[in-house]
Amino acid sequence: MRLSRFFLPVLKETPADAQIVSHRLMLRAGMIRQEAAGIYSWLPLGFRVLKKIEQIVREEQDRAGAVELLMPTLQPADLWRESGRYEDYGKEMLRIVDRHERDLLYGPTNEEMITAIFRSYCRSYKDLPKTLYHIQWKFRDEIRPRFGVMRGREFLMKDSYSFDLDEASARRAYNRMFVAYLNTFARLGLKAVPMRADTGPIGGDLSHEFIILAETGESEVFCDSRLVDMGAPGLDVDFDGDLQPLVDARTSLYAATEEMHEADRFVSEVPEERRLSARGIEVGHIFYFGTKYSAPLGANVTHPDGKDRPVHMGSYGVGVSRLLGAIIEAHHDEAGCIWPESVAPFGIGIINLKPGDADTDAACQSAYEALVKAGKDPLLDDTNERPGGKFATMDLIGVPWQLIIGPRGLKEGKVEIKRRATGERFEASLESVLSQLTAEQTGQ
């Protein structure tokens, strides 16, 4: 992409309304535009990152055996009357009336609908297990939206739903998502820590929030520091195998959010040097809820013994749009965003320091073409802005690598490559820089 053709409305000044760093940077980098409280347009730069995050989430769901579908944003109220949640949900649910005076709602979640889909096609234990998911916009009419996309009213969410014959099987489905989430967040450049969450009326130990640690996190969390650096199981995990040991290795260590924190247990279970209290952002939540929806909605299957029983379900959410904010909170500096390569809006930025200079233009052009050909998704700054402005913009939007080409360096046969994350710069000939860049694998 050439910057002269792209749509990148960067702001030099910080908008007054933005309180936290990710919100400020997303506005300044021209990634989002607020349309109403908690409702945003995704401008091209932000949209690119959003799509990349979405795709990684999708790939890891697929790898774990989940099957993608797409349910609508609008749902009939009757479905929610069946589960009893139409009345219970309260004002967070956006209710809409159509021209025939039928009650609709903009979905805040999809348990009812997925259960209705399941019940109309699946009758036998032979249809199980199944895990279905979709990535769709949701709306929750939060009393007070804030922090940009971190707590918007409209948000993009991946939600999966598992259907199993019994609790033991449901636990295996739960474990698959547990592991898939660890891999997903790792690929996004995040260290996510699973923390025991409130299971509500169901009870048991099958609910976890996935928290990433960031100074500007919204809630206080407490955990064993070994969890933070434990690393993800890896993409070669056998999802058909026994995942329990992988899950146990993590759930056996203390980790709790403010609401679930037990100070005395923390002290007794975790040696002092490993007691970590930090701030965190919830980016995922997994949940086993048994027959909470299948029973009232009549999602039954016939068991081998010939009897019908409600299926055991779980749901598993990832806040896809929130993840942009979360990743920025975890990866930024004074100058702007620092995207992990896996989600960066562009792979590399090429800065033409002097458009109009024949040698510089030619070098930029050949670099651009070579990088396009290598699939590196370069952004070429071919505008007439001054060098200082170009550096600042490239730093702000957080492209992982900057290839800086100007007449001064070219005179000595050199270009400069800068790594955004560390600020390291190297000088070398254009040829060697390009052969190195086009040779290496896309990082994660």
Add this chain to the structure above:
RNA sequence: CGGGGCGUAGCGCAGCCUGGUAGCGCAUCUGCUUUGGGAGCAGAGGGUCGCAAGUUCGAAUCUUGCCGCCCCGACCA
């Protein structure tokens, strides 16, 4: 929903108390000079002062109502 605050040029703000010509910085446009970390000079364009009613000879400024947005709290992916 309780408490607080803000709506004036695309963005950031002053002006409002004490009513009378709508201003500053950045951005934008034109010209010249500049060009390796957000340039300089000269000039230009751009405003229903959130909306509505009221007071007044006269309202950005005073009064009332409404709308929108932000912050703190209770709630959430």
